[in-house]
Amino acid sequence: MVDRIIGKIETGKPGPTVVFFAGIHGNEVAGVFALEKVFGELDKLNAKIRGKIYGICGNLKALASNKRYIKEDLNRLWTKSNIKKIAIKEKLSDEEEELVSLMVILEKILKDDPGPYYFIDLHTTSSKTLPFITINDALINRKFSANFPVPVILGIEEFLDGPMLSYINQLGYVAIGFESGQHDEAISITNNIAFIFLTLVFARLIKKKSLPEFEVYFNQLKDASGDVSEIFEIIYLYRIQNGEHFKMLPGFESFESVSKGMPLAMSDGFTVESQYKARLFMPLYQKLGDDGFFLIRSIPYFALKLSSFLRKIKFDNLLVWLPGIQWESREKEILRVDLNTAKYFTGPLFHLLGYRIRVMDENYLRLYNREHAAKTEMYRGEKWY
Numbered sequence: 448m449v450d451r452i453i454g455k456i457e458t459g460k461p462g463p464t465v466v467f468f469a470g471i472h473g474n475e476v477a478g479v480f481a482l483e484k485v486f487g488e489l490d491k492l493n494a495k496i497r498g499k500i501y502g503i504c505g506n507l508k509a510l511a512s513n514k515r516y517i518k519e520d521l522n523r524l525w526t527k528s529n530i531k532k533i534a535i536k537e538k539l540s541d542e543e544e545e546l547v548s549l550m551v552i553l554e555k556i557l558k559d560d561p562g563p564y565y566f567i568d569l570h571t572t573s574s575k576t577l578p579f580i581t582i583n584d585a586l587i588n589r590k591f592s593a594n595f596p597v598p599v600i601l602g603i604e605e606f607l608d609g610p611m612l613s614y615i616n617q618l619g620y621v622a623i624g625f626e627s628g629q630h631d632e633a634i635s636i637t638n639n640i641a642f643i644f645l646t647l648v649f650a651r652l653i654k655k656k657s658l659p660e661f662e663v664y665f666n667q668l669k670d671a672s673g674d675v676s677e678i679f680e681i682i683y684l685y686r687i688q689n690g691e692h693f694k695m696l697p698g699f700e701s702f703e704s705v706s707k708g709m710p711l712a713m714s715d716g717f718t719v720e721s722q723y724k725a726r727l728f729m730p731l732y733q734k735l736g737d738d739g740f741f742l743i744r745s746i747p748y749f750a751l752k753l754s755s756f757l758r759k760i761k762f763d764n765l766l767v768w769l770p771g772i773q774w775e776s777r778e779k780e781i782l783r784v785d786l787n788t789a790k791y792f793t794g795p796l797f798h799l800l801g802y803r804i805r806v807m808d809e810n811y812l813r814l815y816n817r818e819h820a821a822k823t824e825m826y827r828g829e830k831w832y
């Protein structure tokens with residue numbers, strides 16, 4: 448059985464703290480192997496490193512049985528309400544125990560170690576895929592991700608409840624998911640090793656010139672992702688219902704272009720067609736999981752520029768002058784838009800402003816601000832910012 452802590456390096460020299468997680472899903476071992484390899488090599492480089500580095504194992508029990516999870520998906524438990532519930536619960540499930548143990552480590556790091564912090568979560572996918580980054584759309588995440596020569600997917604958290612990185616993001620820190628390839632392919636380990644080293648250089652724990660293989664690692668990821676290094680947003684998720692028999696048609700790869708009306712999967716004997724001309728993303732080719740497939744589209748450059756600008760000038764402060772739009776609380780974390788007004792504004796506008804559109808009741812749309820929580824000041828002095 449693997450240990451919770453795969454590796455830990457305390458250089459004693461002041462600098463950022465980088466925390467890598469692997470095996471949050473127990474059938475995704477590439478990150479665990481990659482971290483074991485990297486920590487071996489980091490020991491030799493020790494004199495040239497500053498700050499602190501952690502490699503942490505996610506779902507130990509699921510890793511031991513090579514399953515995505517034992518009872519429930521550990522990467523869907525990290526909502527504030529659920530964590531409160533777990534804190535007072537007497538008998539915990541396997542995954543709840545794992546969460547508590549990870550939470551203790553996380554809190555200790557945030558208490559004892561200096562920032563800026565970087566949290567990186569390593570995953571693999573069941574389908575063939577280019578390596579890619581997933582982030583919650585806060586500018587600090589976007590800017591740090593822009594260093595890597597791989598595609599970036601924004602806003603996956605709008606479709607998923609309780610991924611660990613969204614929880615860490617709400618605390619305000621840079622939090623980046625890296626999907627290195629298909630579960631059991633050797634290249635998934637190679638891509639992870641490259642990503643880990645590049646992270647340490649971009650976060651300035653290792654100087655570029657102290658890492659002779661820098662170019663090799665950079666080109667490894669650049670080649671593995673072909674010519675694709677755009678920023679994409681998710682426009683659709685096919686969610687599998689309880690009891691539904693869902694099966695992807697064979698042979699699809701993540702990032703493959705699909706046309707509107709193209710048959711993608713079978714559900715209870717019926718064909719599931721693509722609703723859009725888009726790229727297919729994370730088609731499900733394993734038994735466990737509720738997310739059948741996503742569709743994604745690249746975000747035009749001008750929209751990315753416009754959204755940085757609108758966020759910098761805090762354009763949302765002007766929106767609340769309009770009828771039907773108000774802050775839900777004084778902390779300006781949640782915008783409440785009444786549904787009559789919401790008709791005139793589209794989701795994309797609020798996405799540009801950094802909002803996550805999530806909970807709706809009969810009268811209101813509630814929009815959660817991802818930018819508000821970001822501890823931007825912590826990162827402003829960093830080179831990539």
Ligand SMILES: [Zn+2]
Pocket residue numbers: 471472475570571
């Ligand atoms: Zn995963």
